[in-house]
Amino acid sequence: MRWIYFNKLYRTKFQAGCLARRLEHDGWIYGFDEMRVIEIFRSRRGKYGVRFIP
Numbered sequence: 001m002r003w004i005y006f007n008k009l010y011r012t013k014f015q016a017g018c019l020a021r022r023l024e025h026d027g028w029i030y031g032f033d034e035m036r037v038i039e040i041f042r043s044r045r046g047k048y049g050v051r052f053i054p
Contacts, residue, residue: 009047016040016048
């Protein structure tokens with residue numbers, strides 16, 4: 001099990017949350033049929049990102 005990090009960081013947790021919800025419902029668009037865990041994380045510089053385990 002390895003985390004896959006989505007390639008963009010966002011200023012707000014809300015923006016990252018919107019991407020996380022989109023991945024939950026439309027992940028097949030990005031080539032991932034099923035994701036076990038989707039998580040919002042905070043980088044060292046204070047921006048937010050999305051990571052998941054396929």
